[in-house]
Amino acid sequence: MSTPETSTHESTGHGDISTGMAGGDSNASATRITPGNALRPEDIALEVKTGLVKPSGDVAEYALRLGDDALILEQRLGHWISRAPELEEDIALGNIALDQLGHARSFLTYAGAGMPKEDGTATSEDELAYFRREHEFRSVQLFEQPNGDFAATIARQFVVSYYQYELYRRLTESTDSTLAAIAAKAVKEVDYHRDHSSQWVLRLAGGTEESRKRMIHGLRLMWPYVNELFQDDDLTQRLAEAGAAVAPSSLRGDFDRLVTAVLSEAELEVPDVPAAPGGGRYGKHSEHLGYILAEMQVLAREHPGASW
Amino acid sequence: MSPHGNPETPASSATEINREAPKASPAPQEHHDRGAWGLWEVFVRSSRGLSHVHAGSLHAPDAAMALRNARDLYTRRNEGVSIWVVPADAIAASDPDSKGSFFESPQGKDYRHATYYTKSEGVKHL
Numbered sequence: 464m465s466t467p468e469t470s471t472h473e474s475t476g477h478g479d480i481s482t483g484m485a486g487g488d489s490n491a492s493a494t495r496i497t498p499g500n501a502l503r504p505e506d507i508a509l510e511v512k513t514g515l516v517k518p519s520g521d522v523a524e525y526a527l528r529l530g531d532d533a534l535i536l537e538q539r540l541g542h543w544i545s546r547a548p549e550l551e552e553d554i555a556l557g558n559i560a561l562d563q564l565g566h567a568r569s570f571l572t573y574a575g576a577g578m579p580k581e582d583g584t585a586t587s588e589d590e591l592a593y594f595r596r597e598h599e600f601r602s603v604q605l606f607e608q609p610n611g612d613f614a615a616t617i618a619r620q621f622v623v624s625y626y627q628y629e630l631y632r633r634l635t636e637s638t639d640s641t642l643a644a645i646a647a648k649a650v651k652e653v654d655y656h657r658d659h660s661s662q663w664v665l666r667l668a669g670g671t672e673e674s675r676k677r678m679i680h681g682l683r684l685m686w687p688y689v690n691e692l693f694q695d696d697d698l699t700q701r702l703a704e705a706g707a708a709v710a711p712s713s714l715r716g717d718f719d720r721l722v723t724a725v726l727s728e729a730e731l732e733v734p735d736v737p738a739a740p741g742g743g744r745y746g747k748h749s750e751h752l753g754y755i756l757a758e759m760q761v762l763a764r765e766h767p768g769a770s771w
Numbered sequence: 772m773s774p775h776g777n778p779e780t781p782a783s784s785a786t787e788i789n790r791e792a793p794k795a796s797p798a799p800q801e802h803h804d805r806g807a808w809g810l811w812e813v814f815v816r817s818s819r820g821l822s823h824v825h826a827g828s829l830h831a832p833d834a835a836m837a838l839r840n841a842r843d844l845y846t847r848r849n850e851g852v853s854i855w856v857v858p859a860d861a862i863a864a865s866d867p868d869s870k871g872s873f874f875e876s877p878q879g880k881d882y883r884h885a886t887y888y889t890k891s892e893g894v895k896h897l
Binding site: 499 | 829830832842843
């Protein structure tokens with residue numbers, strides 16, 4: 464199994480974009496820029512192209528689910544760029560969105576390898592992102608929920624990051640080495656997303672009367688969609704038994720414990736709201752996903768094959 | 772202002788910022804009140820063994836958020852292994868107007884440099 468740090472992809476790494484000294488050179492400046500070495504979606508695409516990796520149908524479907532989650536959330540968070548309460552927060556949310564985009568690209572590239580087209584070549588990440596219809600998306604409904612105000616976005620991010628952290632942490636042990644490698648890179652990034660969102664939950668809850676009211680409201684808006692995150696089905700059961708995936712229900716204990724700890728520190732309660740019916744994994748979405756896709760896909764559909 | 776450019780108040784405009792402000796972002800509907808978020812100076816160490824170097828500044832409601840904002844703003848291209856943040860008004864700055872008395876007087880005093888010694892033969896690394 465290749466880990467991101469010591470992956471076999473160094474030869475394809477884009478070391479040439481480094482504008483400073485590599486290594487511990489004493490002349491290195493404080494603003495030295497290096498790309499570092501980590502698993503990139505391009506590396507997975509290369510492995511797919513050369514036939515080095517090929518997921519089973521089940522694994523591809525599973526990767527599609529996780530990729531769609533990250534893609535839809537990224538599209539939602541990206542909407543905050545230039546609209547966040549402060550410039551610093553604008554960049555923080557943009558960074559989180561870009562992290563999610565990276566995860567989406569990796570998962571979708573891998574999923575596409577298990578979904579060959581008629582000519583036998585792998586479906587590309589772009590084809591999966593831009594040319595599927597609403598009912599073909601496999602994201603759970605939490606990810607498509609509207610941004611609302613800043614507190615609602617933080618509430619969604621809070622739930623998502625604690626869920627994704629528990630998921631990716633376990634997925635690093637996957638018997639599928641590509642899933643494990645994607646998760647190993649993602650878990651560090653999501654760990655920071657956890658920190659970011661919990662810091663804001665604490666501050667909004669402990670801030671002004673208005674910010675606390677909005678934080679409580681944001682959590683109430685998002686909580687009906689929490690249940691769907693932890694629902695098992697035949698696919699996850701088969702994959703979990705094979706050791707390739709993680710049964711969603713197995714994440715619930717740790718999620719509840721950690722989320723409750725933050726909420727109680729913020730003197731908030733876990734919202735007591737009924738669960739939404741869910742169904743995102745089978746293409747049943749809330750009314751919001753169609754609008755996201757329309758905006759996300761219009762350019763690629765209007766000018767198929769264009770590059771910019 | 773004191774003669775040697777070490778003013779009691781920093782030259783930075785950060786003095787106008789109310790540091791006692793509550794540690795919370797302003798309520799979303801309120802008009803932007805920059806006074807609630809103080810100015811912080813960011814120092815980044817690019818790798819082990821080097822010093823922290825001033826990278827820029829940012830606004831944040833408190834130290835914990837300042838560190839996180841600094842991470843997001845100044846280390847997103849793998850620039851650092853350590854960050855310091857300092858409230859801008861905690862920095863006492865030299866007075867730019869006293870450049871002459873403060874920084875130009877050592878000029879021409881070459882006896883302060885080790886230029887009058889002859890190097891012994893065969894001694895390396897001098």
